[in-house]
Amino acid sequence: MELRKVKFEVLRFRPEQDTDPVFETYEVECMEDWVVLDALNAIKDDVDPTLSHRWSCRMGVCGSCGMLVNGRPVLTCAAFVRNYEGTIRVEPLSNFPIVRDLVVELDGFIEKIKSVKPWIIRKIEKDLSEGEYRQSPEQLEEFKQFSMCINCALCYAACPVLANEPEFVGPAAIALAHRYNLDSRDEGNAERFEVLDSHDGVYACSFANECSQVCPKHVDPAMAIQQAKLTDFLEWARIMPKRSFT
Amino acid sequence: MSAHAATAPKTRTAEPRPPAGFPFGFYRYRNYVVFAATSVFMALGCVGLIEALYALAHGEEAWKAFLANMARPHNLVLSVVVLLFTLYFVFRFAWVGRKIAAGRIGPVPRPPLPMPILGVAPIGGFVTFWLILLAILAGVLP
Numbered sequence: 256m257e258l259r260k261v262k263f264e265v266l267r268f269r270p271e272q273d274t275d276p277v278f279e280t281y282e283v284e285c286m287e288d289w290v291v292l293d294a295l296n297a298i299k300d301d302v303d304p305t306l307s308h309r310w311s312c313r314m315g316v317c318g319s320c321g322m323l324v325n326g327r328p329v330l331t332c333a334a335f336v337r338n339y340e341g342t343i344r345v346e347p348l349s350n351f352p353i354v355r356d357l358v359v360e361l362d363g364f365i366e367k368i369k370s371v372k373p374w375i376i377r378k379i380e381k382d383l384s385e386g387e388y389r390q391s392p393e394q395l396e397e398f399k400q401f402s403m404c405i406n407c408a409l410c411y412a413a414c415p416v417l418a419n420e421p422e423f424v425g426p427a428a429i430a431l432a433h434r435y436n437l438d439s440r441d442e443g444n445a446e447r448f449e450v451l452d453s454h455d456g457v458y459a460c461s462f463a464n465e466c467s468q469v470c471p472k473h474v475d476p477a478m479a480i481q482q483a484k485l486t487d488f489l490e491w492a493r494i495m496p497k498r499s500f501t
Numbered sequence: 502m503s504a505h506a507a508t509a510p511k512t513r514t515a516e517p518r519p520p521a522g523f524p525f526g527f528y529r530y531r532n533y534v535v536f537a538a539t540s541v542f543m544a545l546g547c548v549g550l551i552e553a554l555y556a557l558a559h560g561e562e563a564w565k566a567f568l569a570n571m572a573r574p575h576n577l578v579l580s581v582v583v584l585l586f587t588l589y590f591v592f593r594f595a596w597v598g599r600k601i602a603a604g605r606i607g608p609v610p611r612p613p614l615p616m617p618i619l620g621v622a623p624i625g626g627f628v629t630f631w632l633i634l635l636a637i638l639a640g641v642l643p
Contacts, residue, residue: 326521352514478600
């Protein structure tokens with residue numbers, strides 16, 4: 256198979272020695288069918304074993320290998336080297352603190368996801384003996400698109416709102432909240448409302464739409480957020496009179 | 502304490518970097534920033550509209566004075582700029598705004614209208630309203 260020598264500029268940050276992140280350049284012999292992740296693995300295996308990056312499934316499912324390639328947030332396992340010309344610049348996801356090299360701190364992201372309670376909430380749980388909660392294909396179709404999120408955090412890296420307001424709950428978390436709010440089996444709207452209606456909730460989004468542009472699973476978080484604004488407003492209208500008189 | 506603050510990194514980390522090309526280096530961010538900036542010019546348009554209504558409420562003299570003021574060159578230029586930003590807002594909103602249509606509102610499913618009608622009707626009405634208003638303010642329509 257034909258080999259092509261490709262130059263990679265990789266952002267390095269070694270907390271024990273670097274004050275700030277710096278770029279390092281590597282030349283790699285790439286095969287025609289390589290993705291950027293293959294090249295990073297080749298660098299780690301053969302050139303510089305100290306390079307740190309996350310990856311797992313290599314097939315666009317686990318969402319671990321999200322990075323900036325030439326400035327755009329992508330899954331590196333799905334970014335073919337042959338599609339880039341000249342030097343390829345690889346950086347960690349923007350809007351996240353950098354732990355080491357291409358590895359970013361995701362704790363805040365995970366906490367935001369957890370904060371919207373992304374699980375089915377029932378006011379009264381059915382007994383197991385009563386069987387499962389049934390759902391028609393039409394009911395499934397209402398939220399299926401929003402359930403395709405793989406938590407790769409590319410949408411957070413692309414979001415200009417998060418660059419200015421780091422506490423914004425963010426696209427993936429809101430899309431997930433909306434997914435459960437649309438689920439016919441769920442009764443947790445009111446519980447999620449507290450987060451979605453907060454200062455850092457849905458209204459912090461100013462609809463740049465960039466999250467949907469970079470989403471590798473076509474979840475369209477921007478759509479979820481705009482729809483969530485409407486449902487949040489209706490929930491507010493439903494509960495405000497009760498709050499005002501109690 | 503917010504989720505973000507509660508999970509402050511335990512080891513020394515490098516500061517988060519802003520998205521590449523934000524705010525003006527990448528065309529999609531640039532479009533977004535211009536879209537956000539339209540609010541300033543549309544607010545100016547609203548001030549003009551309030552002024553027009555105020556003049557209307559205070560008789561013919563006030564209305565004529567308002568029209569004369571609006572016909573001054575710098576106000577004409579400002580009106581054109583406001584119109585351009587408003588049109589940009591409308592077209593971008595038509596592009597991304599279709600996403601606002603909710604799948605369902607409470608128990609009520611979205612009506613099975615084709616998307617072009619959902620998008621074109623309010624946007625078309627909005628543009629028509631502004632064009633008529635501008636024509637009236639410019640004295641083209643009585």
